[in-house]
Amino acid sequence: MPAPSTATDRLAFWLGQVALGDQPAFEQLYQATSAHLLGVAMLVLRRRERAEEVLQEAFVNIWHNAGGYAQTGASPMSWLITIVRNKALDHLRSSRQADTHVSLDEHESLASERPDPLALLTQASGELGLRTCLDKLDAPLRQSLALAYYEGQTHDEVARHLRAPLGTVKTWLRRGIERLRACLDGLGHRA
Amino acid sequence: MNYLRPELLDRLAAAHALRTLSPRAARRFEAVLRSSHEARAAVTAWHERLNQLAVSVPAVQPSPAVWQAIQQRIAPAPQRRRQPWWWPVLGTAFGVVMAVGLVREQPEWVGITPASTETVAPAYVGILTNSANEPVVLASSLRHGKVLTLKMLKPVTPPEGQVARLWALPADGSPPFALGLVPDGNKGRLTLSATSEALFAKVGRLAVSFEPAGGGNQPGGPFVLSGHCVKVWEPLPPAPKP
DSSP states (O other), rough: OOOOOOOOHHHHHHHHHTTTHHHHHHHHHHHHHHHHHHHHHHHOOOOOOHHHHHHHHHHHHHHHHGGGHHHHHHHHHHHHHHHHHHHHHHHHHHHHHHHHHHHHHHHTTTTTGSSOOHHHHHHHHHHHHHHHHTSSSSSHHHHHHHHHHHOOOHHHHHHHTTTTHHHHHHHHHOOOOHHHHHHHHHHHHOO | TTTHHHHHHHHHHHHHHHTTOOHHHHHHHHHHHHHHHHHHEEEHHHHHHGGGGGGGGGOOOOOOOHHHHHHHOOHHHHHHHHOTTGGGGGTTHHHHHHHHHHHOOGGGGGOOOOSSSSSSEEEEEEEEEEEOEEHHHEEEEEESSSSSEEESSSSSOOTTTTEEEEEEEETTTOOOEEEOOOSSSEEOOOOOOOHHHHHHTTEEEEEEEEEEEEOOOOOOOOOEEEEEEEEEEOOOOOOOOO
């Protein structure tokens, strides 16, 4: 096999090796992606201890299920982010169910310690070259997209956060992601 | 409802990828995903789009313990099979039970003389395991004594020019304090600066790191061995009868 050249090729190569039980490849995959993935989990869970627990769970999962990656047709980083983000959200939502008041209060008190989701969306659209396209979107639409993606907020939570009716938020989100798709597609056509 | 209507399918796939569906709607859609390749492909496509937004998420370096824990959990099966079934429990909270059992059954093993045939002298005991969860060092000290007895179940061999230093890790997260160097050979004793009750009452774990000889008062390297530090007291008296 030729030496993988791009970062994405390298990740895909390591995932293939991991599926064969190659531990050094697994360690390289971990070294290359764990800090980014922990960042994703931290946005959702806010606490390092919990986020690290989720990261550990996710990588044990990846070790056992790397063989399933090839069938998904996903890019390696997106596949990894999806695993970590889903696990973080499962963790968050089940702990809230167990003790709504405490965890919600605790959650709010930690709010100031992490990056502002709207700022992250703005930065991402800049880095992806979508600035002119995404910035046309009304502020509440961008905000609801940012809260739903980065923090994993549900419709109810976004509605509470933005003090807007639930139905309105659902419409905002639908239009927000439609615009994201149009912007990304536009990018694809230009390339 | 016809989930495979393209427009609806796409909308549900986006919401599923974003995780904004209600738990009930999510369960219904997951049933669709199991049977429809088209639906799975639509979700994957949405993940691809949405996850590009993660490009701006600030990276957070995980602590080394995360990788160590992952490595332990994916240890190759053959290696596990060579070990007795109870091996892994030594590294966990069950280690507490094992330590108590060990002291009761083999008090002379950990350097503790039984106070009587019925009870065990109060002591602090730690079983330090390596990254493969194998017990390597047994540490024990009588509650009011000032000597820590160490028994090496496996050799502890620091790299050339380094020493193996034993640390006590307070349960409240305050900085570790050094207890001394792990002696050469298969057993040894360390003289403590105070009684073990004074030193260990608030200690949750013991650990060993390899340090340059003469090193500082805080661990510089990662812990190569660690284990719970357990109080082994006399059994509780029977509950008074009403």
